[in-house]
Amino acid sequence: MIAQNIAFTILAAVATLAAVRVVTTRNVVHAALYLVMVLASVGALYVLLVAEFVAAVQILIYIGAIVVLFLFGIMLTRATIGADAGLDNDQRWIAAVTGLFLLGVLTFVLVDAFGDDRLPSLENMSREALTAERGTGAVGDAIFSTYLVPFEVVSVLLLAALVGAIVLARRE
Amino acid sequence: MTLALELAYWQQLAIKVLAILVIVPTATAIIVQTFLFKMMAHMQSRLGPMEAGPHGTLQLMADGAKFVQKELLAPARADRRVFTLAPVVVLLSTFLLFVVIPAGPGIVAENLDLGIFFALAVSSISVLGVLMAGWASANKYALMGGLRAAGQLIAYELPLVLAVVGVVIQAGDLSLQGIVRAQAEGEIFGFGLIGLPFVLTQFLGFALFLIATQAELTQPPFDMPVAESELVAGFQVEYSGLQFLYFYLGEFGAAFAFSALAATMFLGGWWVPGLDLEGGLLANVVGPVVLFAKTMAVAFVIFWIRFTYPRLREDQLQSFAWKYLIPLSLVNILVTGAFKVIF
Numbered sequence: 001m002i003a004q005n006i007a008f009t010i011l012a013a014v015a016t017l018a019a020v021r022v023v024t025t026r027n028v029v030h031a032a033l034y035l036v037m038v039l040a041s042v043g044a045l046y047v048l049l050v051a052e053f054v055a056a057v058q059i060l061i062y063i064g065a066i067v068v069l070f071l072f073g074i075m076l077t078r079a080t081i082g083a084d085a086g087l088d089n090d091q092r093w094i095a096a097v098t099g100l101f102l103l104g105v106l107t108f109v110l111v112d113a114f115g116d117d118r119l120p121s122l123e124n125m126s127r128e129a130l131t132a133e134r135g136t137g138a139v140g141d142a143i144f145s146t147y148l149v150p151f152e153v154v155s156v157l158l159l160a161a162l163v164g165a166i167v168l169a170r171r172e
Numbered sequence: 173m174t175l176a177l178e179l180a181y182w183q184q185l186a187i188k189v190l191a192i193l194v195i196v197p198t199a200t201a202i203i204v205q206t207f208l209f210k211m212m213a214h215m216q217s218r219l220g221p222m223e224a225g226p227h228g229t230l231q232l233m234a235d236g237a238k239f240v241q242k243e244l245l246a247p248a249r250a251d252r253r254v255f256t257l258a259p260v261v262v263l264l265s266t267f268l269l270f271v272v273i274p275a276g277p278g279i280v281a282e283n284l285d286l287g288i289f290f291a292l293a294v295s296s297i298s299v300l301g302v303l304m305a306g307w308a309s310a311n312k313y314a315l316m317g318g319l320r321a322a323g324q325l326i327a328y329e330l331p332l333v334l335a336v337v338g339v340v341i342q343a344g345d346l347s348l349q350g351i352v353r354a355q356a357e358g359e360i361f362g363f364g365l366i367g368l369p370f371v372l373t374q375f376l377g378f379a380l381f382l383i384a385t386q387a388e389l390t391q392p393p394f395d396m397p398v399a400e401s402e403l404v405a406g407f408q409v410e411y412s413g414l415q416f417l418y419f420y421l422g423e424f425g426a427a428f429a430f431s432a433l434a435a436t437m438f439l440g441g442w443w444v445p446g447l448d449l450e451g452g453l454l455a456n457v458v459g460p461v462v463l464f465a466k467t468m469a470v471a472f473v474i475f476w477i478r479f480t481y482p483r484l485r486e487d488q489l490q491s492f493a494w495k496y497l498i499p500l501s502l503v504n505i506l507v508t509g510a511f512k513v514i515f
Contacts, residue, residue: 029251029254029307030254036300052290053289056286056289059293063296064299065326068300068325072303075307075319081249131285135285136289
């Protein structure tokens with residue numbers, strides 16, 4: 001497990017530092033690119049957890065689509081090269097308090113819910129067994145059996161967002 | 173395939189990385205030399221490069237040496253870090269594509285259970301590099317090229333992914349080895365000699381995949397992002413020397429990789445009748461040759477279209493994707509699913 005721990009530490013450090021840079025950088029495009037680093041590190045953490053499918057979805061959806069749309073929007077409107085003076089405001093103390101509060105709540109919830117759990121050791125499992133238990137097929141089975149109702153609810157939500165976007169775009 | 177000597181994990185990894193580092197430039201060179209230099213020339217009643225080597229076959233060596241010698245220039249107002257990083261991001265996406273493509277029962281860098289989904293995910297990273305290049309160049313033409321590229325790649329990513337779904341449903345497997353196996357073991361109305369290449373049942377998916385690939389690679393008629401006559405070269409306009417070569421490698425390396433993916437998913441991949449699916453020396457030697465031949469056949473079609481049709485306008489390009497390709501690919505999924513349930 002030592003290699004995994006080292007990898008986790010590096011990835012977590014990269015994700016945290018990049019996340020700090022997202023809010024401290026003076027350039028919107030740089031902020032979006034640092035966000036890519038955060039999302040990629042999280043994707044790599046999924047690989048460490050043997051959740052390859054989730055990792056690929058993370059890259060395809062978040063980096064390949066959402067950040068690209070962010071950048072697309074930023075570049076269409078305002079994307080100056082170099083520091084952008086109008087990017088800062090005087091709410092950083094309120095933001096810091098809110099951020100720390102959120103960190104506290106999330107830490108408490110996670111420790112309270114999963115504090116005593118230990119990750120199962122996967123070292124003695126064969127690759128076939130791992131694939132059968134945690135591979136893409138297993139994720140698909142879980143979505144369409146155990147989590148069928150939440151899955152359908154989410155798809156209705158997305159449909160509603162789609163219809164809403166069309167209505168907004170069509171309004172003259 | 174069992175190797176005579178057992179290698180440690182890091183040794184295997186080093187060999188795989190080295191192999192991909194060699195294969196990508198070689199594949200790119202073959203594509204550019206065969207299609208861009210010679211086939212295009214002959215289709216336009218020209219000779220193409222003739223001086224370097226017999227029939228101009230060494231032209232790329234000269235071109236490569238020329239690129240390496242050139243100075244790396246960047247505009248004074250460019251964002252240097254992002255500017256340097258952009259070609260690397262595009263190239264990384266191309267290199268990762270080659271990881272999952274199988275060329276024989278034992279010849280695949282990593283037979284991921286995700287297979288084709290991994291390939292589609294990493295191919296979407298290249299858009300990011302294109303946007304970075306367009307913005308960091310501090311050039312209006314480059315920025316417009318980057319924006320056009322992003323709009324186009326987002327639009328054609330959808331039919332690309334959806335066209336693959338039909339194949340995945342029919343094969344019942346995401347891994348490319350699994351898709352090859354499903355085609356080799358398939359039967360055409362009980363006739364199993366040549367297997368069942370999915371192009372026979374997924375002809376709509378094949379057409380959609382090829383069209384979307386053409387757009388993803390920004391090859392004409394979908395070359396709005398690099399349109400020479402209006403945008404000079406779009407997001408590539410400020411790049412020179414090695415960095416330009418990176419974009420070049422990224423573009424034509426990806427052309428090879430996507431042709432190989434199409435050959436694997438629709439034409440049976442490395443398998444031909446007579447080869448052993450489970451392994452064996454014969455399959456591992458003949459497999460790569462077969463895959464290469466099929467890949468070149470698909471690439472021929474891509475470049476044939478490239479040299480034949482004029483460029484689409486931006487609005488034609490967008491409405492073609494959203495109004496025709498995406499609905500058609502959804503119909504394809506529906507029909508494939510229905511057939512899968514009935515039979």
